[in-house]
Amino acid sequence: MSVAADQKFTELIDQSRGIIYKVIRLYVRNPEDEKDLFQEILFQAWKSYPRFDGRSKFSTWLYRVGLNTVLTFQRRPDLVRATDNLEPVGGSDHSHERNESVDALYQAIRELNDIDRMIVTLHLDGYENEEISEIAGITKNHVAVKLHRIKETLTRKLKDL
Amino acid sequence: MDLQQAWNKLRDERLSKPTSEALNIGTKSKHPIQKLKSAYLTTTLFAVVFLFVFVALLFVFREGLIQAFLWLMIASYTAAVMVNYRMYQRLEPVIPPDQDLKSVLVNTHVLITKNIRMQEYVALFIYPFAGATGFFMGGATASGDIMGMLAKQQVIIALIIMVIVLTPACFYLSRWLYRVSYGKCLNELQERINALDDPA
Numbered sequence: 001m002s003v004a005a006d007q008k009f010t011e012l013i014d015q016s017r018g019i020i021y022k023v024i025r026l027y028v029r030n031p032e033d034e035k036d037l038f039q040e041i042l043f044q045a046w047k048s049y050p051r052f053d054g055r056s057k058f059s060t061w062l063y064r065v066g067l068n069t070v071l072t073f074q075r076r077p078d079l080v081r082a083t084d085n086l087e088p089v090g091g092s093d094h095s096h097e098r099n100e101s102v103d104a105l106y107q108a109i110r111e112l113n114d115i116d117r118m119i120v121t122l123h124l125d126g127y128e129n130e131e132i133s134e135i136a137g138i139t140k141n142h143v144a145v146k147l148h149r150i151k152e153t154l155t156r157k158l159k160d161l
Numbered sequence: 162m163d164l165q166q167a168w169n170k171l172r173d174e175r176l177s178k179p180t181s182e183a184l185n186i187g188t189k190s191k192h193p194i195q196k197l198k199s200a201y202l203t204t205t206l207f208a209v210v211f212l213f214v215f216v217a218l219l220f221v222f223r224e225g226l227i228q229a230f231l232w233l234m235i236a237s238y239t240a241a242v243m244v245n246y247r248m249y250q251r252l253e254p255v256i257p258p259d260q261d262l263k264s265v266l267v268n269t270h271v272l273i274t275k276n277i278r279m280q281e282y283v284a285l286f287i288y289p290f291a292g293a294t295g296f297f298m299g300g301a302t303a304s305g306d307i308m309g310m311l312a313k314q315q316v317i318i319a320l321i322i323m324v325i326v327l328t329p330a331c332f333y334l335s336r337w338l339y340r341v342s343y344g345k346c347l348n349e350l351q352e353r354i355n356a357l358d359d360p361a
Contacts, residue, residue, distance in 0.1 A: 018177045022177060036191050044192075044258070048256075051259065061258060065256070071262060071266065072256060072266060106171055106175060113352075115356035135262060136357060137357065
């Protein structure tokens, strides 16, 4: 890559690095894997960047690179992280309830298999079923069926609180 | 709080937290395909070393039979060097982001599996000759007369037994080693392909 392209890539990554964090936080619990996957996603994105044609947004493209990377990467067994546990929550009962919902959702998403996790998080991030089917490589109907079932499971878990 | 609200809050408060890593675009990958690529380079280098050893042995053992087997080994290892180096050049550890996830998972799985199978079965033809060459060299060192040694029926039987035992033993040992190295990764990929195919 030329120096200018390299600079442009670094700028774009700087603006969208939250996507890499999100993918890592959703799929990885082992600190060693966090480090490896962060570098791996950057590496994959950097090597593939010359083929980025700008037809989609850079953030969408990076999301795709991140998911393709994390789901083909051999991860180490999960380690329970202190930050995954419920943190003591101060303030009103209402905010306590809100935090519990967030924690419960996080936990419930983490309990899904990798593919279901990807499908539901793309959906919650506002991707249409058609886009999800293109990213995942399965039919639109298949996505809809899966989403229906996953959302039912997640909603039930949130209601159980 | 509904699912979407909880997600927005989760995404903003939890998932956007930076990891400990600084932005550092490395040039090294730990991806399974990269590991496979490195394994090919290592195999190529080992094959080159063995080639030199076989050439050196040509000067040590002057018996015609041993020389013939050594030339056979040299030919096999030359082919192995070429094939492995070609594979090293062909393997590309970068996942095409313009492909859908299922294609990427399936292609990665097929690539690794085919590759391992190919190496296992090619090696299966080399083990008997490698074993026999070692056997002849051992015999030549011990008795000094390889043709006289081979005239004995017990020696021929020992050679046949050695080949029969050693070939499958090496085959299964290499298969086990491949399973240890790549089995977990292949299983993980297969699980994800199955999860994509699962209609529920």
